[in-house]
Amino acid sequence: TSKLTEVYEADFIAAPEGTKDAAYTFEGKTLQSAILDRSLELSSRIGIDKGSIQLDTLNNSIEYIRSNNEGLVNLTVVSRKIEPPTESGFGSDEVYRILSSAGGIFAGTNVYRCARVRRRFRRGFDESTGK
Secondary structure (H helix, E strand, C coil), X not given: CCCCCCXXXXXXXXXXXXXXXXXXXXXXXXXXXXXXXXXHHHHHHHCCCHHHCEEECCCCEEEEECCCCCCEEEEEEEEXXXXXXXXXXXXXXXXXXXXXXXXXXXXCCEEEXXXXXXXXXXXXXXXXXXX
């Protein structure tokens, strides 16, 4: 089978103070965790303006209107497992409920879909210091 490589922008922002497991200890130092900027990632992946993406952190959801104006899309996290940062890296395993238009001749009908997204970020080390 042929594998396609998806290329998109990603950036990390500091986790809000008070977030569960927002701080961790590495080599005796307390460090602040970072979280993925989901608006930037989504806008890069689907080619829409980052400002048109609405985040609802209380309900763990993201909403946007598709660039071809086929209606609103709502992504809601229904399950999330976080792998805390270690020397080898960190990651997450999430299940999303997706509400969107069925498209085509059924464009006026909304459907639910489900997607599982697993991410793993490896820690890069500086060649001179090894850290």
